[in-house]
Amino acid sequence: MDGDTDSPVQQLFRGAGVLVTGGTGFLGNLLLEKLLRTCLGVKTVFLLIRPKKEKTEAKRFAQIFDGPVSSST
Secondary structure, three states: OOOOOOOHHHHHHOOOEEEEEOOOOHHHHHHHHHHHHHOOOOOEEEEEOOOEOOEOHHHHHHHHOOOHHHOOO
């Protein structure tokens, strides 16, 4: 999208780095999905993940992309 048709949110995040905490939770997952789908100009997304309930950070990260929010259908 060009700068004339971008929403104010897209303009705000263009070229920005974004730190997301709680990205594996319900709201964090929705926020991450919205950023990745609509704010194509985001430069970097930093995702802070902690181990929980015997799941490593890597396993929890992988599960983000297995859920219904991240499916392309």
